[in-house]
Amino acid sequence: METLNFKTNIKCSNCVATVTPYLNDIEQVDGWNVNTDSPDKLLTVQTTDNRIADVVKQAVEKAGYKAELVNA
Template structure:
């Protein structure tokens, strides 16, 4: 399993609730979490397909938020 990290503007539990249906629709995701306490609001996704980065970014944008891929989690 691989882990992908994204810097987001998801700030609170209501924001997490807003993106949940969009992320849950991505079949290749085995799990995900948003660290709303981090200054970068890091979205971490677990997947077996590392090529889904664009799909994750588009799902977040459909929910009205932004996500930028990170090379490493700080």
């Protein structure tokens, strides 16, 4: 299992609810979490395919937010 981390502008539980259907629709995502208490609003994605970073970024952007892959 691989872990991808993204710096986002997802700020609250309502924001998380907004991106949920978009992230849940990505077949290769085994789980994900947004730490809204973190200064970087870190989105952590567990996947079996670490090549999906662009797919995750596009899904977050479709929900109206930004995501930038970070090395963590």
